[in-house]
Amino acid sequence: MSNKMMFKSLQIAAVSALMITSVQSHAWTFSQDNLPASVQVPAGNKVAMFTSAVGNITWECKADSKNMDQASWAFAGPRAILSDNKGNHLVSYFGPPATWESIDGSSITGKQLAVSPSEKGSIPMQLVKANTSSRPGVLEGVTYVQRINLKGGAAPETGCNMDKIGHKVVVNYSGEYLFWKAK
Numbered sequence: 001m002s003n004k005m006m007f008k009s010l011q012i013a014a015v016s017a018l019m020i021t022s023v024q025s026h027a028w029t030f031s032q033d034n035l036p037a038s039v040q041v042p043a044g045n046k047v048a049m050f051t052s053a054v055g056n057i058t059w060e061c062k063a064d065s066k067n068m069d070q071a072s073w074a075f076a077g078p079r080a081i082l083s084d085n086k087g088n089h090l091v092s093y094f095g096p097p098a099t100w101e102s103i104d105g106s107s108i109t110g111k112q113l114a115v116s117p118s119e120k121g122s123i124p125m126q127l128v129k130a131n132t133s134s135r136p137g138v139l140e141g142v143t144y145v146q147r148i149n150l151k152g153g154a155a156p157e158t159g160c161n162m163d164k165i166g167h168k169v170v171v172n173y174s175g176e177y178l179f180w181k182a183k
Contacts, residue, residue: 030178036116039127041144041180049138049179051090054172055080057123057153061160061167071162073155073169082177090138093177098128100145100177106137110145123153123173130179141181150175 030047032040058076078098082091092101101107110128118124126147133140153173160167 035148036125038114039116039125039146039148041127041146041178044183045143045180046183047178048142048181049090051082051084051177051179053080053082053093053147053175053177055093055174056170056172059155059169059171061164061169063162063165069162071160071165073160075155076168080173091177100139100179102137102139104137106133106135106139108133108139108142108145118150121152121154122150123147123175125150139179142179143182144180146178146180148176148178 030050055078057078059073060076061071062074064070064072077095078093080093081089082093082100083089090102092103093099094101097109098112099107099109108130110130112126113129114127115124116126126145128145128147130139130142130145133142151174153171153175156169156171159169
């Protein structure tokens with residue numbers, strides 16, 4: 001192995017160790033009492049990682065599938081950086097399909113179980129059932145992902161009509177993502 005490759009491997013190992021230590025050194029307690037029942041994580045799970053997200057949602061103007069002479073904004077995909085409380089980048093979020101990828105290489109996808117409205121102009125709160133991580137790391141064993149405390153990201157209220165089919169708009173958002181694991 002060349003010195004350059006060995007150095008890169010050591011860098012990755014060091015970053016992963018720091019991230020895992022950062023994530024594991026916190027014991028999060030979180031009450032779901034103020035959340036709508038539809039987006040609450042079932043009993044038998046605990047918060048494993050709390051992150052703050054800054055990103056954007058892309059919306060595309062598309063013809064309405066039921067009424068072909070009308071158009072509306074359709075969800076095209078998310079992009080966000082999820083960080084710990086010190087601002088350290090832990091996870092990248094992108095899609096479709098919805099994918100969370102940790103800097104340690106572990107990643108999960110998931111299936112949306114429920115949404116609940118957020119404040120006006122914001123994407124909804126969301127509960128996602130996670131699929132098993134394909135690689136070991138901080139996302140290994142995650143059972144649910146919960147998106148809450150959202151600001152922004154909703155589709156524009158105007159600007160999509162038959163003359164704008166295919167036009168895309170990127171809307172910034174922020175929020176919090178909680179990663180849950182079985183107790």
